[in-house]
Amino acid sequence: MKKCNIGCIGCGVMGGALIRAIAKVVPASDIYLFDTDAAKMESLAKELGANTAKNGCDVATKADYLLLAVKPAYVDSVLADITAVVPQNEMPLFVSIAAGVKLEKLKKAALTKARFVRLMPNIPALVGEAMIALTHESDVSADEVAEVKELLSKAGSVECVPENLMDCVTGVSGSGPAYGFVFIEALADAAVKLGMPRKQAYVYAAQTLKGAAAMVLETGKHPAALKDDVCSPGGTTIAGVAALEEYGFRHAVIQAAVAATERSAELGKK
Template sequence: MERIIGFIGCGNMARAIIQGMTKSKTVSPKNIIASDRVQGSLDFVSKECGIDITANNKEVAQKADILFLAVKPDGYQRVIEEIKDRVKKEVIVVTIAAGQSIESVEKNFGRKVKVIRTMPNTPAFVGEAMTSVCTNEKVTEKEKKEVLRLLQSFGKTEWVEEKLMDVVTGTTGSSPAYVFMMIEAMADGAVLRGMPRDKAYKLAAQTLLGSAKMVLETGKHPGELKDMVCSPGGTTIEAVAALEENGFRHAVMKAVVAATDKSSSLA
């Protein structure tokens, strides 16, 4: 019998994960059930992916072999209190919220449960998520591989120590927003100099995509790749000087630190 994958919460991140699982055929839609307080969210994902839906969190908890808690951090305690006596004894609980430690999840359940803490990001919508993962000692190697297979259906995964999960939030969980802002800013600059906006967005987005791929596939240091573009006295070094003058790198570093600190405060 195939395992049932349950989702409590069906917002953007949960929908992205469900779409990844079903589009890749990693999981059959008939083996996924989701609940949410917003009926519109459930109707949308049911129509898009063909999964079972319910407004009852307890129903999901009773059926799920692998249970994704896809609610906001401030909803964890309430939801776990609601379902803790309904989950299966050997359920694998997968968390995707910032700031929710394995210890806090166990404490809310009132017992040791199998917990896999993850931090995915929204590029899951296009199969390019970066998901960091850690677990408690109750999760077996076989179960780790099973959940990794689910997570890899919508992107890449990386094992990290739990003490780094707040840093992960600042580096990958929140950072798509930084990248989107950069694309928007690059396009705005192009529009300022006369380029049509649709072309500006396409050119900027493809350039960031290609640049990221160069880092991943060449293995070269980002600084070395930057230097390859910067001809002496050329346009690129002029642009880099302008970025440095306006604190570009410092601003990005501060953004990562700010998101990390906020994640730590949610515990």
């Protein structure tokens, strides 16, 4: 990848996860961090060997690509501060992970002086297994999109989607790991109830879900076909699947994703 400087405003869990991944692609000496929580910023900078900045404007003047990893409520003020100081011809390409905040709103907050890529990552970026959706303005070039995807390559898989799917992505993959954690915890609780030690139960439950996901991705088979393959007539697995259906498991998962999607859309209107 060609040499470029990377900025990050917001060193929280997701911002930190993505910057740690980016630090595996570009030298940490080319990364500039800012967070209003100075201790958090200093800790991440020390961990990576990255640079710290005085404020968001300082980051923006140094960066070619700027990861905007602040909460949606702070996006307007951060962009207003930057656009008031940084000339348009010196603006970095902003890469926003603010949930629900659409490109149009980002552009308006920046007084149309900046260009934007919008991401919806998820927390498995911490272990390099994220599913990251990317959408962008029409004036962002194909080369720039390719560079953003390369920067994120160590965080997980990156796919471009139309912006009208970003709320859906938020409900499915953005929030999806939490649904998986709940399932793993419940399966482990069942194992403990049935006599398995707690620590061992978490390993069995987590590895089982990991293996099932790998089969879907690697075989290309429909999940229903994979389920059918392991449900022998009158067997143990079909008995368990029938219980899931009886207690509304499938409906609960669908409604969870719908609720998260609707919340993402609500955030985008504020």
